[in-house]
Amino acid sequence: MRKNVTVALLLATFLAAIEGTVVSVATPVIASELNGAALVSWVFAAFLLFTAVSTPIYGKVADLFGRKRVLLFGIGLFTLASLLCGLATSMEQLIIFRALQGLGAGAVLPISMTIIGDLYKYEERGKIQGILSAVWGVSGVLGPVIGGFLVETLSWRYVFLLNVPFALLSFIMIIVFYKETVTETTERIxxxxxxxxxxxxxxxxxxxxxxxxxxxxxxxxxxxxxxxxxxxxxxxxxxxxxxTPLLPLDLLKQPIIASINGAVFFAAWVLVSMSAYIPIWAQAVLGKSATEAGFMLMPLSVAWTFTSIIGGRTLGAASPRRRAVTGMSLLLIGTIILTLLTQSSPDLFVYLAVAIIGVGFGLSQPMFIVVLQTVVSYRQRGTATAANSFLSTVGQTLGVAVFGAVFNFIVLSGFRDEPGLSGVSLESFFNRSMTEALNATVRLQGEQLIATGLNTVFIGAALAAFIALLIALRLPVSPPEPSRDN
Structure with missing residues (x-):
């Protein structure tokens, strides 16, 4: 039973995790066919926003009324929304259906991790959570490949429709194999x-x-x-x-939980700085194609995947503090390398920095979840796991907003004030043919300005990694004592 349920959870998690990367490849075609280029960012924002908002609510409902019903609702809603996305006839419809997808994903991701915590003891959780964390890494690698194949050979609609049969399979497996005993409660949401x-x-x-x-x-x-x-x-x-509070403040203020959530929150800033700005560095500063820019991010996913699996299997070999400090230190080292990049830096430095950061995430993320689920009771595990997922999502959103504001201020004001760049658009540096058409001096000025803006973003990411490292130092040296009803 346990193995079949785990397979179903991994499948559901993979579908929700890959949605972001697989859709990113299809958005130019979608925007063109649905005549909605001005709204294209909301295809992502709607999914992210509604995932974040719903996650803590699902976690509390799962603690009160059982995991199975909540997870099935989430998978069912995600499946229906995927079908509707594939049938959308306007950009406005697609955005609404993406919001529904986000509502479904808000249940799938944290509740899957919660059930893993229910099914496995501390010694086993590291291995399974490592595999679950690796699913995110694999999705980062396969997403663009699958998305590109479907868009080029079939239609962008299959990016969404492909979810339907696999989500239904996960839905059926959970109905058949996952047996849950729910204790009646008089508590209400x-x-x-x-x-x-x-x-x-x-x-x-x-x-x-x-x-x-x-x-x-x-x-x-x-x-x-x-x-x-x-x-x-x-x-x-x-x-x-x-x-019956939605987010028990006493629970979240516990030292171990607060430390884990704080480290995850600031580590999310580092993650978003990689996914959003490494491609810009590759295309606008180094003059690479979109495909080459995607390859520069691949070491993050690959290193995260393998380190998650290995780290999960060796969870007991190092204390939570040592594992967390090592992971956050690697994030800091990787971001420092990025702050030192110049236009003449070899590509190898980018690959090295991204890989180091991937190893840092692979070492720390499974451990964070395992320790978090160990120190809370069964009736609080869903709430605690969902709150952790929520803070990670909010951290990424804050990172996008702050880093985006800083980058835009530096670059756009520079384009406005530099005489040679007057009338030149930033977008022209994201297209190789347009960049090559510019005067060599203008091109060099623009690339230097963009590099300065990106270096500032990477300094911000390094600061976030340093704060995460300081917070990780507060974790216990020895493995945590499990909750009595864990």
Whole structure:
């Protein structure tokens, strides 16, 4: 039973994880066919936003009423939304259906990790969580390949439709093989807290994502900021009085849990700096094609995958603090290498830095989840796992917004103020043929300016890695004592 359930969980996780990378390849074709280039960023933002908002709610529901029903609901919604995405006839429809996909993924990812924690003891969790973490690495490698193949040979619609049969297989396997005993409870979901959290977080993330695109404080962003402050403040005040809080603050303030969540939050900034800005460095500074830029990110996925598997199998060989400190130190080393890059730096330095960061993530991420699920009780495991996933997503969103604002300010103001770059668009440096058509002096000026903006982003990523390292030093030296009902 346990093996079959694990296979079903890995399959569901793979489908949700690969969705981001496989869709990225298809977006230019989608934007062209649906006449929605101006809305293309929301194809990603809608998925990310609704995944983040729903994750903690699903975690609490799973703790109160059982994992199976929540996971089946998530897979079912993800499957239906994938079908609708493949049938969309306008960009507006696609964005709505992507939001539904995000709502489904918000249950699939954390609840799968929670069930793994239920099925395996501490000594075994490292191995399985390592494999589960490796699924993310594999998806990063296969996503662009699968997406490119489907777009070139069939249609962009199959990027979404391909999910349907595999998601249904996972759905059926969980129904048949996963046996769960749910203890009846009189506790109820904190509906008020859930609504305040959902709307407050939505306003917060909407404002962040929009600001990262425009870099201007528009009225809608200001309204979103005000609403998010009011609603999230009301949420935290409500949680202190609720009998069954959505996010138990006492749980999240426990030293080990707070340290893990803090390290994951800042490590997410490093991750997004890689995925978003290494391709820009490759294309706009080094003049490489989109395919070559994708290859520069591949060491991250490959190193993460293999290190997750090996690290998960050797979880007991090192203390949580040593493993976390090693992982965060590698993140810091990799980002420092990136801050030292220049236009004349060999490509090898980029590959080396990205691989080192991948090893750091592979060593630390499975360990974080295993320790987190060990120190909490069965009735709190879903909430704790979901909160951790939520903080990782918010960390990536914050990273995109902050790094995007910094990069845009440096580069766009430079393009405006430099006499030789007046009238030249930033986008022209993302297309090799357009770049080659520019005057050599103008091209050099633009590349230097973009390199300066990216170096600043990488300095920010190094700072985030350093903070994550300091937080990791607070983890215990010895393996944690399991909760009594763990």
């Amino acid at each position: 904190d509906v008020k807290g859930a609504l305040l959290f959902a709307f407050g977080t939505t306003a917060f993330l909407y404002g962040l994502i929009t600001f990262s695109e425009t870099n201007v404080w528009t009225p809608s962003i200001i309204v979103s900021a005000v609403f998010s402050v009011v609603l999230l403040t009301s949420f935290f005040l409500s949680e202190r009085r609720a009998k």
